[in-house]
Amino acid sequence: MAAAEKRLLALAGFVNAHSHAFQRALRGRAAGGDFWAWRELMLAEAERQTPATVRAAYAAVYGEMRAAGYTAVGEFHYLGFDEALAAVDAAREASIEPTLLLAAYARGGLPRFRQESAAAYLRQVEELRGRGIRVGVAPHSVRACPVEWLEELGRYAAAEALPLHVHADEQPREIEECLGEHGVRPIELLARSGCLGPHATVVHATHASDAELDLLRDAGARVCVCPTTEANLGDGFAPVAALCERGIGICIGSDSNVRIDPLEELRELEGIARRAAGRRNVVSVGSLLCFGSDEGAAALGIDSWPDVLVDLDHPSLLGVAEGDALNALVFGCGADVFS
Numbered sequence: 274m275a276a277a278e279k280r281l282l283a284l285a286g287f288v289n290a291h292s293h294a295f296q297r298a299l300r301g302r303a304a305g306g307d308f309w310a311w312r313e314l315m316l317a318e319a320e321r322q323t324p325a326t327v328r329a330a331y332a333a334v335y336g337e338m339r340a341a342g343y344t345a346v347g348e349f350h351y352l353g354f355d356e357a358l359a360a361v362d363a364a365r366e367a368s369i370e371p372t373l374l375l376a377a378y379a380r381g382g383l384p385r386f387r388q389e390s391a392a393a394y395l396r397q398v399e400e401l402r403g404r405g406i407r408v409g410v411a412p413h414s415v416r417a418c419p420v421e422w423l424e425e426l427g428r429y430a431a432a433e434a435l436p437l438h439v440h441a442d443e444q445p446r447e448i449e450e451c452l453g454e455h456g457v458r459p460i461e462l463l464a465r466s467g468c469l470g471p472h473a474t475v476v477h478a479t480h481a482s483d484a485e486l487d488l489l490r491d492a493g494a495r496v497c498v499c500p501t502t503e504a505n506l507g508d509g510f511a512p513v514a515a516l517c518e519r520g521i522g523i524c525i526g527s528d529s530n531v532r533i534d535p536l537e538e539l540r541e542l543e544g545i546a547r548r549a550a551g552r553r554n555v556v557s558v559g560s561l562l563c564f565g566s567d568e569g570a571a572a573l574g575i576d577s578w579p580d581v582l583v584d585l586d587h588p589s590l591l592g593v594a595e596g597d598a599l600n601a602l603v604f605g606c607g608a609d610v611f612s
C-alpha cells in the first residue's frame with residue numbers, strides 16, 4: 274500500500290538578514306565570560322580563517338540554515354576580499370540566496386578586517402558588483418568607522434540604491450564611547466552622517482533611546498533584531514513594542530549562529546515583547562512571519578527567494594486544526610517542521 278501523501282503548506286522562505294557564518298564554530302565553546310570575553314574568542318576564530326576554511330565551513334552553516342527554513346542570507350562579512358568570494362560560492366552551493374554585506378572597517382578589530390581608506394573599500398564593493406554578486410554597504414559600526422567614512426559610504430549607498438547595514442546600540446559601552454568621541458549616540462551619529470534612509474538597516478538597536486528610535490522612524494530605516502544571539506551574549510532586550518509603535522520595520526538575523534532556527538528568533542522576539550508589556554499578542558503572527566521573510570528580503574534588496582514547505586503531519590502539529598497552523602508554527606514548533 275502506498276504511503277499517504279504528506280500534507281504540506283507552502284510559505285515564503287525565511288530571510289536571515291544578519292549572519293556571521295564563521296562564528297558558528299564558537300557554538301558550545303564560548304560559554305562563561307562576558308560579551309567582551311566572547312569577542313576575544315571570536316577574534317581568534319576570525320584570525321585563522323582562509324578562503325578554503327570559509328568555503329568549506331560556510332557551506333555547512335548555510336546548509337544548516339537552508340534545512341531550518343532560511344532561503345536567503347545577508348552575510349555581514351569582515352574577513353577579507355577573497356574570503357568574501359568564498360562565502361558567496363558556499364551560499365550558492367547550499368542553495369541559499371546570498372547578499373554579501375561587505376564590512377567597512379577603518380580602525381580596531383584585526384588588521385585583516387581593515388581597508389586603508391573608504392575609497393579602497395568602495396573599490397572592493399565595485400569589484401564584487403562587477404562579478405554579479407549582490408552586495409550591501411556595511412560600515413561595521415561607529416566604533417570601527419570614523420565620520421568621514423560614514424559620510425562617504427552613506428552617499429554611495431544612497432546614490433547606488435544599495436542596502437546599508439550597520440551595527441549600533443548593541444552594548445552600553447559602545448554608546449558611552451560614541452558619546453565620549455562625538456557627543457551623540459550611535460544612531461544620532463548615523464543620522465547626522467547620512468547613513469539612514471529606507472535602504473538602511475540598523476542591527477540590534479537594543480539600547481536605542483526614544484530619540485534614536487524617532488530618527489529611525491523618520492528615516493524609514495529598519496532594525497534587524499537577533500534575539501537568540503542577543504540573549505546568548507547578554508545584550509539586553511530589543512525594544513520591540515517601541516519599534517512597532519513607530520511603525521519601524523523589523524527583520525531577523527541568526528547573527529552569531531549560536532542557534533539557527535527562524536521560528537525560535539520570532540518566538541523570542543514576541544516573548545521579549547510580551548514580558549515587557551505584560552500582555553499577549555504584542556505582534557500578530559502574520560506580522561511576525563512578515564518580519565521573518567518580507568522585511569528581511571526588503572532589508573537585503575532582494576525581490577525573489579525560494580519558499581519553504583511546512584510538514585503539516587509533523588508530530589509538533591499533531592491535533593492542530595489547519596486554521597491554527599501558523600500560530601502553532603510560531604509558538605509550538607522547531608525548525609525541523611520544515612520538509
Ligand SMILES: [Zn+2]
Binds near residue numbers: 291293349440476528
Ligand atoms: Zn553582527
